[in-house]
Amino acid sequence: MNSFTYCTPTRYVFGQGVESETGRLAKEYLENPKKILIVSGGNSARKSGLLERVIKSVTGEGIEVFEIDGIKPNPTDDRVYEGIALCRKHDIRAILGIGGGSVIDTAKAIALGVEYEGDFWDFYAGKQSPEKALPIGVVLTIPAAGSEGSGNSVITKLDGLHKISLRSDFALRPKFAVMNPELTYTLPPYQTACGIADMMAHIMERYFTPTENVEVTDGISEGLLRSIIAVAPRLFKDPTNYDARANIMWAGTMAHNGICGCGRVEDWVSHAMEHELSAVYGVAHGAGLAVVFPAWLTYMAETAPSRPARFARQVMGVPATFDDHGDALAGIERLKAFYYSIGLPVTLDGLGIDNPDIELLVKKLHENKGEIIGGYRKLDAAATEKIYRLMM
Amino acid sequence: MNSFTYCTPTRYVFGQGVESETGRLAKEYLENPKKILIVSGGNSARKSGLLERVIKSVTGEGIEVFEIDGIKPNPTDDRVYEGIALCRKHDIRAILGIGGGSVIDTAKAIALGVEYEGDFWDFYAGKQSPEKALPIGVVLTIPAAGSEGSGNSVITKLDGLHKISLRSDFALRPKFAVMNPELTYTLPPYQTACGIADMMAHIMERYFTPTENVEVTDGISEGLLRSIIAVAPRLFKDPTNYDARANIMWAGTMAHNGICGCGRVEDWVSHAMEHELSAVYGVAHGAGLAVVFPAWLTYMAETAPSRPARFARQVMGVPATFDDHGDALAGIERLKAFYYSIGLPVTLDGLGIDNPDIELLVKKLHENKGEIIGGYRKLDAAATEKIYRLMM
Numbered sequence: 161m162n163s164f165t166y167c168t169p170t171r172y173v174f175g176q177g178v179e180s181e182t183g184r185l186a187k188e189y190l191e192n193p194k195k196i197l198i199v200s201g202g203n204s205a206r207k208s209g210l211l212e213r214v215i216k217s218v219t220g221e222g223i224e225v226f227e228i229d230g231i232k233p234n235p236t237d238d239r240v241y242e243g244i245a246l247c248r249k250h251d252i253r254a255i256l257g258i259g260g261g262s263v264i265d266t267a268k269a270i271a272l273g274v275e276y277e278g279d280f281w282d283f284y285a286g287k288q289s290p291e292k293a294l295p296i297g298v299v300l301t302i303p304a305a306g307s308e309g310s311g312n313s314v315i316t317k318l319d320g321l322h323k324i325s326l327r328s329d330f331a332l333r334p335k336f337a338v339m340n341p342e343l344t345y346t347l348p349p350y351q352t353a354c355g356i357a358d359m360m361a362h363i364m365e366r367y368f369t370p371t372e373n374v375e376v377t378d379g380i381s382e383g384l385l386r387s388i389i390a391v392a393p394r395l396f397k398d399p400t401n402y403d404a405r406a407n408i409m410w411a412g413t414m415a416h417n418g419i420c421g422c423g424r425v426e427d428w429v430s431h432a433m434e435h436e437l438s439a440v441y442g443v444a445h446g447a448g449l450a451v452v453f454p455a456w457l458t459y460m461a462e463t464a465p466s467r468p469a470r471f472a473r474q475v476m477g478v479p480a481t482f483d484d485h486g487d488a489l490a491g492i493e494r495l496k497a498f499y500y501s502i503g504l505p506v507t508l509d510g511l512g513i514d515n516p517d518i519e520l521l522v523k524k525l526h527e528n529k530g531e532i533i534g535g536y537r538k539l540d541a542a543a544t545e546k547i548y549r550l551m552m
Numbered sequence: 553m554n555s556f557t558y559c560t561p562t563r564y565v566f567g568q569g570v571e572s573e574t575g576r577l578a579k580e581y582l583e584n585p586k587k588i589l590i591v592s593g594g595n596s597a598r599k600s601g602l603l604e605r606v607i608k609s610v611t612g613e614g615i616e617v618f619e620i621d622g623i624k625p626n627p628t629d630d631r632v633y634e635g636i637a638l639c640r641k642h643d644i645r646a647i648l649g650i651g652g653g654s655v656i657d658t659a660k661a662i663a664l665g666v667e668y669e670g671d672f673w674d675f676y677a678g679k680q681s682p683e684k685a686l687p688i689g690v691v692l693t694i695p696a697a698g699s700e701g702s703g704n705s706v707i708t709k710l711d712g713l714h715k716i717s718l719r720s721d722f723a724l725r726p727k728f729a730v731m732n733p734e735l736t737y738t739l740p741p742y743q744t745a746c747g748i749a750d751m752m753a754h755i756m757e758r759y760f761t762p763t764e765n766v767e768v769t770d771g772i773s774e775g776l777l778r779s780i781i782a783v784a785p786r787l788f789k790d791p792t793n794y795d796a797r798a799n800i801m802w803a804g805t806m807a808h809n810g811i812c813g814c815g816r817v818e819d820w821v822s823h824a825m826e827h828e829l830s831a832v833y834g835v836a837h838g839a840g841l842a843v844v845f846p847a848w849l850t851y852m853a854e855t856a857p858s859r860p861a862r863f864a865r866q867v868m869g870v871p872a873t874f875d876d877h878g879d880a881l882a883g884i885e886r887l888k889a890f891y892y893s894i895g896l897p898v899t900l901d902g903l904g905i906d907n908p909d910i911e912l913l914v915k916k917l918h919e920n921k922g923e924i925i926g927g928y929r930k931l932d933a934a935a936t937e938k939i940y941r942l943m944m
Binding site: 165373375377380383386387422423 | 557
């Protein structure tokens, strides 16, 4: 077990109707702001009346509201610059994101950029380390990215399509997250499934580790993964099953607030490989992960089967034999069957990519992430090329 | 799944040698104090040199140190009054606890009392609700009570031997917890075992719930319990096994920082029943819990077997049958065998109580906690008397 520092100061306010508390929370936990920038996504929050309800709750506390909306999946740097300029122009000192990961990640990037004299991209490019940001609150509508409790933000630079993930364990964590599972009733099945694949990946990226003897973190991770797999079918059977939606929403937060990483080296190759798929082909992040992870696991079943075998036995319920490789493969089959059962693709052509430019993907991957990548095992371009080919 | 608010702002700094960072952490997270009150327990921290190392780290930051030491297990109100007086006399505005639960709980009570004009016992007596307290830091030396990450504090009033637990989800959580597993190498086996029983109880008090469909919180709780049971034998075989000590230390924090309670009603009858044993007979809290829990479970196996059966299957590895009652009993036998294997008693006479005054225990229990107690099932004095008798 490795040394670590862990702190999750986000206040989670979870349950039916909690969005009506947003104004009070903003006042209390975003340093009593006079003005707030509300960042939101497509039209659904507006059409459902959520945006209006939240704005009413915020203005009811005497806080003036400014808006930037229409943030798209795989959010881009242009909207971040726009938000930073708006905050500077009006001296806005607090940010509220209403939406899923793309909205919250954009809110974080704006919060960081306002407090920095240079180009906010310096943080994503690794030239600067985030130390301060405007305080952020969140009203979550899509359980997937876990951004409501994490210190992470992923932004794509339009120039060159570089999709880069930034992690700052302290500066970027939201001060509060308003989480009403009812707000997710109208999420379409495919988007729900993508969210589930994303949160599972957040746990698995941490679970596949070279660090030994991390039983407590393993136990938490395995318990979370099992609970997601157990609850998912109920949710697809009845999209307005409150308890199923609630469990999936809470799992998404736990998956990525760091608790599954305590005391160990993490992997994150699958996310990096998926980010290239998203950047080049514009696929949904969660669907991409459902394609990448089985391929990555298949490569590891050959070369480093111990953790894939444990995953198969403890999470996927494969009866243990003495054959790590065989158990690992059986686990991968069960994982693929699970993804398939919730409507996700498990191959590149299922994603709609018939003629993948694997050379380009590998080139961009190592350009962005370095020659050798991975925590569980170190992978070079020859290895990642093999993994991309296993997705076909 | 119920609504909830959850926030754990404690910064956990975990690993070898981290106590040398205490001064820096105190300066940064205890509001840059000029003076600090260090609360400690018996002689072991002094003899081992830990106290001196920590004091050096703190004074190295220009912070003046005051001390109150010799805090005993089942800590009492007299030492709290002493600490409050000392803080007021010297205008001390920050507290550092070095030790286990008794020390930290005392530190919390002092922190609360200094900021309150009346008698600090008002909070424990339920007359006042904690809202502010001096900031607290912790150097943990005994993994058991989980007080390093919780908002709880248990103090015994000498007059009448009332042992009362206070829970304040926000005011009492430490700002930071320094956690070096090496500091626990010298804990005697019996104390180590008591700590393990205590942390398991913290999870189980939350696990036994009437709330349905809390799979995520169940998954985390079951994973934690299984990991404790898996790691414990390694620790007793080799008390200086770093990884085993580290996992047990981290499990103790996770057991009681609230993550196992999110979204559900909790029980806490076993703790209440044990507190009376501790108050009247002065037994070690963890050992008392190892006696109470199997008795409580046996009563529940008869009257409400669904959760005890799930516990038996998911945590104790009992093969599932269609017979909840039978599976529950098999799980209880395995739990008792586990306690026994780590050197704990599972009956009152094993605790050294040959002629328990059960009438007195029941009377004091309901005097302190009310006529009807319990979250999993509601229990009156007739029921709790039966449970006390099942301990014989």
